[in-house]
Amino acid sequence: MSKKNVSKEKSIRSTKLTVELIFTGAILCAGAFGLKGVLDQNKVVLKSQYAEDTDVSIEVPTEADPNQVVxxxxxxxxxxxxxxxxxxxxxxxxxxxxxxxxxxxxxxxxxxxxxxxxxxxxxxxxxxxxxxxxxxxxxxxxxxxxxxxxxxxxxxxxxxxxxxxxxxxxxxxxxxxxxxxxxxxxxxxxxxxxxxxxxxxxxxxxxxxxxxxxxxxxxxxxxxxxxxxxxxxxxxxxxxxxxxxxxxxxxxxxxxxxxxxxxxxxxxxxxxxxxxxxxxxxxxxxxxxxxxxxxxxxxxxxxxxxxxxxxxxxxxxxxxxxxxxxxxxxxxxxxxxxxxxxxxxxxxxxxxxDPAAETEEETAEAADDAESGDSEDSAE
Ligand SMILES: [Zn+2]
Missing domain, CATH: 3.30.1380.10 (Muramoyl-pentapeptide Carboxypeptidase; domain 2)
Structure with missing residues (x-):
């Protein structure tokens, strides 16, 4: 059985992508709600988003998500x-x-x-x-x-x-x-x-x-x-x-x-x-x-x-x-x-x-006595 890490890079990439999408969304929302009002209220935040060489994904810790599956x-x-x-x-x-x-x-x-x-x-x-x-x-x-x-x-x-x-x-x-x-x-x-x-x-x-x-x-x-x-x-x-x-x-x-x-x-x-x-x-x-x-x-x-x-x-x-x-x-x-x-x-x-499945039986592990059986109905 070979065993190797194959997805750490993928995890990091997808975290970056998510962050980028969130920021893109924020910018689009600003447009939708009237850019002028948003600009007045959130001047500093928006300025940093429009700054020419801002790469927001670099600022975010990529290993922070404990739910990421490896x-x-x-x-x-x-x-x-x-x-x-x-x-x-x-x-x-x-x-x-x-x-x-x-x-x-x-x-x-x-x-x-x-x-x-x-x-x-x-x-x-x-x-x-x-x-x-x-x-x-x-x-x-x-x-x-x-x-x-x-x-x-x-x-x-x-x-x-x-x-x-x-x-x-x-x-x-x-x-x-x-x-x-x-x-x-x-x-x-x-x-x-x-x-x-x-x-x-x-x-x-x-x-x-x-x-x-x-x-x-x-x-x-x-x-x-x-x-x-x-x-x-x-x-x-x-x-x-x-x-x-x-x-x-x-x-x-x-x-x-x-x-x-x-x-x-x-x-x-x-x-x-x-x-x-x-x-x-x-x-x-x-x-x-x-x-x-x-x-x-x-x-x-x-x-x-x-x-x-x-x-x-x-x-x-x-x-x-x-x-x-x-x-x-x-x-x-x-x-x-x-x-x-x-x-x-x-x-x-x-x-x-399934918590809804409450019977008194334990799981059906005793399967050794398997035998093949035929059924008699005419359905598929
Ligand atoms: Zn059937």
């Missing part, structure tokens, strides 16, 4: 671009499993935690380990408010073979050449283990309305997004699905939901506007956690990508399944492990991030 870099296999919580999976960016998904059995974990308020429709249903706890927390908080214990997981992880069977069955049923209801094999998020479908055990008709609306409106607090919405149908290519949830992690679910994006738009936004070498996406969530997010292109030539990571702060790295990696810095959370150690999967548990 980056080192770690080496990540470029092939890992297809792994992580933020991978985009659709017709254009298919998912090819290497069999390394860390799957956990939903009903077995429920039983070990004494959870009876929801269950998987079939006992062999599995889900990727980091998505189990957010799902359980969401449904636990829902149950505690509405005492509805009819929710069932009607679909979760699917093998590529099973997705193919679903797709072919749908074409046979509809007589169409392509389906907008069932994803092609390789195009389904269910093959990643990061998605699940909800239903209920009375009519098997989950519509996200009535009490269920609470689930759809609050899922982002748990790191989950409603993946196929009506307003994004043109982009996702899918009919709206009020029952299909996708785990992306709390920071990203928060940003995506608050800004009314779909995952396609979010991945594009990061790739196009927030590379490591430029401005980073910075925001805070409702819990007061500050995030800094940026994109790093995968180095496909060398097979290894040098990914900048913050020193001393918690972070996650995820591939985007398109062309690179997304680094998420938790700016007010110290690193849980030694600086420079990757914290890709184990740091994505929603339970420790």
């Amino acid at each position: 980056f080192s870099s770690i080496d990540v296999p470029s092939a890992d671009v297809s792994k992580g919580d933020l991978i985009l999976v659709n017709d254009e960016h298919q998912y090819v499993s290497d069999g390394s998904e860390n799957l956990v059995n939903i009903n077995e974990l429920n039983e070990s935690y004494g959870i009876t308020f929801f269950s998987a429709f079939e006992d062999d249903y599995t889900i990727i380990s980091q998505a189990y706890q957010p799902m359980a927390d969401l449904l636990s908080d829902y149950y505690n408010q509405f005492f509805d214990d009819t929710i069932t997981i009607y679909g979760s992880y699917r093998t590529n073979d099973f997705q193919r069977q679903l797709y072919e069955a749908d074409l046979e049923q509809t007589g169409e050449e392509e389906s907008t209801r069932v994803a092609k094999p390789g195009s389904s998020e269910h093959e990643t283990g990061l998605a699940f479908d909800l239903s209920e055990t009375v009519n098997y008709d989950y519509n996200g309305e009535g009490d269920q609306a609470w689930i759809n409106e609050n899922c982002y607090h748990y790191g989950l997004i409603l993946r196929y919405t009506e307003d994004k149908q043109d982009i996702t290519g899918f009919e709206p699905e009020s029952w299909h949830f996708r785990y992306v992690g709390i920071p990203h679910a928060y940003y995506i939901t608050k800004n009314r994006l779909c995952l396609e738009e979010y991945i594009d936004l990061l790739r196009g506007n927030f590379p490591y070498t430029g401005a980073h996406l910075e925001f805070s969530d409702d819990s007061g956690v500050d995030y800094e997010v940026f994109w790093v292109p995968a180095d496909t030539e060398s097979g290894t990508t040098s990914v900048p990571v913050p020193e001393g702060l918690k972070y996650t790295i995820s591939g985007n399944n398109v062309d690179g990696f997304i680094v998420t810095v938790y700016k007010n959370r110290p690193a849980a492990t030694a600086p420079g150690e990757p914290q890709v999967q184990e740091e994505t548990s929603a339970a420790e991030e």
